[in-house]
Amino acid sequence: MKLYEALAQEIEDMVAQQVLRPGERLPSVRQQHARRGASPSTVFQAYYLLEARGVIESRPRSGYYVAPGRAPTAAPEPEPSRPDGAPRSVDVSELVFGVLEAARSRRVVPFGSAFPSPELFPLPKLARALASSTRRLDPWSTVADLGAGNGELRRQIALRYQLDGAAVAADDIVVTNGALEALNLCLQAVARPGDTVLVESPSFYAALQALERLELKAVEVATHPREGMELGALAAALERHRPAACWLMTSFQNPLGSLMAPDKKQALVGLLAAHGVPLIEDDVYGELYFGARRPALAKRYDAPGAQGLVLHCSSFSKCLAPGFRVGWAAPGRYARAVERLKLTTSLAAAMPSQLALAEYLGQGGYDRHLRQLRAALMGQQAQMLAALAEHFPPGTRVTHPEGGYFLWVVLPEGADALALHAAALERGISIAPGPMFSAKREFRNCLRLNYGHPWSTEHAAAIATLGELIRG
Missing domain, CATH: 1.10.10.10 (Winged helix-like DNA-binding domain superfamily/Winged helix DNA-binding domain)
Incomplete structure (x- = not known):
C-alpha cells in the first residue's frame, strides 16, 4: 500500500x-x-x-x-479487453474528425477534448521566454538547426532523460512538430504499407489514424485498464503475426489511463527485443503522474539487449505549451532515418518555439509548474469520479488512473455511446465515444471523459445531464 x-x-x-x-x-x-x-x-x-x-x-x-x-460507492474498474487478435485495415478517421471538431467549440463542456485546459499552463512566462529568446536569436541558427532541432533544447531534453534513468544523447534526439509527427515519423521508419502493427485495445485513435494513412494493418492486443497491455497476449501476437512494430502508451494510456509497472516495462522491452520488433513508445502523459515520482520509461530498458529498438516519443503539448507544437523522438538505432524523414516532410519545427522552450527549461521553473499541474488534475479527477458515482446508473464501470487526465467509462450493456454523443452535443456537452478507439469500431457502450479542465458547477451539471441521458 x-x-x-x-x-x-x-x-x-x-x-x-x-x-x-x-x-x-x-x-x-x-x-x-x-x-x-x-x-x-x-x-x-x-x-x-x-x-x-x-x-x-x-x-x-x-x-x-x-x-x-x-x-455513493465509487464505480468498479472495467474488465480487461478481449479483442479477437485478427489483423484488419483501419477506417476511423471520419468518426474521429467529427468528434474532435465538436469538442473544439468553446460553447460545449469539453469532456470530449484531447487537451487539458490552457488555463493550467504558464502562458505569461512562456510569452516572456519567447520574446527574450527571439530578441537574442542567432540568424545562423535558423539554418544550422534545421532537421534535428535546436541544440540547446535537445540538451535540455537529454538532461531530463538522464534524470529518468535513460541514457539518451542530445545528438540522438529529433525535435518535431508535436509528438504526433514524431510518432508518425517513427512509424514510417520501421514499417511499410501492408505491414502489421500491434496496438492496445482500446487504442489511441491517432495511432489508428496513422496506420490508416500508411495502409498498415492493426492487431489489437488484450489490455488491462490499470496495468496496460497483457504480455501473454502480446507474446502470442508476436508469434502469430510477426509484426513490423508495436505502438504503445506505457504510462497513462489514452483512453484507459493504464500504467505499466517498471518490471513489466522491462519485460516488455525484452520480449520485443527477442523478436526483433521495434517499440514505438508514446509517452506524452508521463509527466502527469500523481505519485511520488515519474513512472519509468520503457526506453530506460533499451540496453544492452534491446539494441536501440525503443523509439521514445513525447512533447510539451500536454504538460506545458500546447500551442507551441514542439515534440521530439529519441529513436535509438533509427535516429538518422527519422531525421531524414523529418527533413523530407516538414524540414524543421518552428525555431522561435524551440528557443522559447529551451530558455524556459533553463530557468528551472518547469518542475514547479508540473507539481501545480498534477495537483490540479488530481483534484479534478476526484471531483469527476464523485460526480459519476452520484449520477451514472448502476452497472457503470470507471477507471481510476494514477495520472493523465482521462477516465474510461463502461456503461451498462445496451447503452450506445454514439447516440449519447449526438444527444449530449445537443445539450452543449462533448464526449469521446468508445468506437473511435477501435479499428473494429468496438466499445459501443464505452466513452472517454476528460477531467483536464477546472471543475465548475457547469461541469457538475453536465455529468448529471449525461447520467439522465444514459438512463433514458
Missing part, C-alpha cells in the same frame, strides 16, 4: 469510528506535514482520494471537512 493510500485509510477508519465526525475540519496539509512528516504531495493525494470516495469534502479557502453524508 502506498503512503497516501495508508494515510487515506487511516482517516477513513477514524471517520467510521466517529473519531472524526461529520462536518469536522481535518488538519490542514501543512499541519499533517509538520506533525507526521508526510510530504504535501502525499497529503494532497490522500485527501483527493478521500474526496473521490465521498468521505471528505473541500470548501474553498477553508480546507477539508468530513462529509455530512457518504456519497
Whole structure:
C-alpha cells in the first residue's frame, strides 16, 4: 500500500469510528506535514482520494471537512479487453474528425477534448521566454538547426532523460512538430504499407489514424485498464503475426489511463527485443503522474539487449505549451532515418518555439509548474469520479488512473455511446465515444471523459445531464 493510500485509510477508519465526525475540519496539509512528516504531495493525494470516495469534502479557502453524508460507492474498474487478435485495415478517421471538431467549440463542456485546459499552463512566462529568446536569436541558427532541432533544447531534453534513468544523447534526439509527427515519423521508419502493427485495445485513435494513412494493418492486443497491455497476449501476437512494430502508451494510456509497472516495462522491452520488433513508445502523459515520482520509461530498458529498438516519443503539448507544437523522438538505432524523414516532410519545427522552450527549461521553473499541474488534475479527477458515482446508473464501470487526465467509462450493456454523443452535443456537452478507439469500431457502450479542465458547477451539471441521458 502506498503512503497516501495508508494515510487515506487511516482517516477513513477514524471517520467510521466517529473519531472524526461529520462536518469536522481535518488538519490542514501543512499541519499533517509538520506533525507526521508526510510530504504535501502525499497529503494532497490522500485527501483527493478521500474526496473521490465521498468521505471528505473541500470548501474553498477553508480546507477539508468530513462529509455530512457518504456519497455513493465509487464505480468498479472495467474488465480487461478481449479483442479477437485478427489483423484488419483501419477506417476511423471520419468518426474521429467529427468528434474532435465538436469538442473544439468553446460553447460545449469539453469532456470530449484531447487537451487539458490552457488555463493550467504558464502562458505569461512562456510569452516572456519567447520574446527574450527571439530578441537574442542567432540568424545562423535558423539554418544550422534545421532537421534535428535546436541544440540547446535537445540538451535540455537529454538532461531530463538522464534524470529518468535513460541514457539518451542530445545528438540522438529529433525535435518535431508535436509528438504526433514524431510518432508518425517513427512509424514510417520501421514499417511499410501492408505491414502489421500491434496496438492496445482500446487504442489511441491517432495511432489508428496513422496506420490508416500508411495502409498498415492493426492487431489489437488484450489490455488491462490499470496495468496496460497483457504480455501473454502480446507474446502470442508476436508469434502469430510477426509484426513490423508495436505502438504503445506505457504510462497513462489514452483512453484507459493504464500504467505499466517498471518490471513489466522491462519485460516488455525484452520480449520485443527477442523478436526483433521495434517499440514505438508514446509517452506524452508521463509527466502527469500523481505519485511520488515519474513512472519509468520503457526506453530506460533499451540496453544492452534491446539494441536501440525503443523509439521514445513525447512533447510539451500536454504538460506545458500546447500551442507551441514542439515534440521530439529519441529513436535509438533509427535516429538518422527519422531525421531524414523529418527533413523530407516538414524540414524543421518552428525555431522561435524551440528557443522559447529551451530558455524556459533553463530557468528551472518547469518542475514547479508540473507539481501545480498534477495537483490540479488530481483534484479534478476526484471531483469527476464523485460526480459519476452520484449520477451514472448502476452497472457503470470507471477507471481510476494514477495520472493523465482521462477516465474510461463502461456503461451498462445496451447503452450506445454514439447516440449519447449526438444527444449530449445537443445539450452543449462533448464526449469521446468508445468506437473511435477501435479499428473494429468496438466499445459501443464505452466513452472517454476528460477531467483536464477546472471543475465548475457547469461541469457538475453536465455529468448529471449525461447520467439522465444514459438512463433514458
